[in-house]
Amino acid sequence: MDPAVQPPPTLPSASQHGTLGAGQSEAFAAIEGDPNNQVYVAERQGRVVGTFQLTFIRQLSYGGCLVAQVESVHVHSSQRSHGIGRVMMEYAIAEARRRGALRIQLTSNVRRTRAHEFYERLGFRASHKGMKLYLR
């Protein structure tokens, strides 16, 4: 059975699946209050087995395009290779299309070659370097 992907309806509901620290609770509230930012969970048999975040960034280029950015893709370690990541990313792509995004994008650690192949099978192209600078 494919897992169902959905936004967690409320903080109390989502927090049933685990413990949120104070910083996370504030972050959850901020994300819930932002129409361009959403955390999704994948559930299978009533259990959260995966999560990702989808953020929409409005830009001036290409006539004021919308860019969909995927962050924080995680599948529970006991649930890998069951197609959960595929279902989640197909959901993200469909949601990006529904919102009229020009493109959907993400970064994946250079060491995660199997993840790159996974994203390439979904149509992503590794056209860019993902450059990061940690500030603390």
Added chain:
Amino acid sequence: MDPAVQPPPTLPSASQHGTLGAGQSEAFAAIEGDPNNQVYVAERQGRVVGTFQLTFIRQLSYGGCLVAQVESVHVHSSQRSHGIGRVMMEYAIAEARRRGALRIQLTSNVRRTRAHEFYERLGFRASHKGMKLYLR
């Protein structure tokens, strides 16, 4: 003289520097109304010579961290190699620190090796692949 980096104060002021189409005007208004999304311009001698966009994405990971994302970095073709990109990116890094971001990130086309060296000099590391899927 180093260029001054600043958010364009209003749409009419910014549009003095060029013509915005309808889609861009709507996008500009949406960006101006979003406290997590800002377009900056670099001015030298009263002239816009560069621009970039800085978006802050609140996440649940790392205790509810904030991620600063740079997009749409452009320097006017007549003004390259004058340090304008450096001033803009130093401004972006300082703004990300001021907001308490855990990291600042961007993607750069794999063909732009000089740009990668530029970002590495600023402290960025090409730790990830930047994967994109165009939807139209």
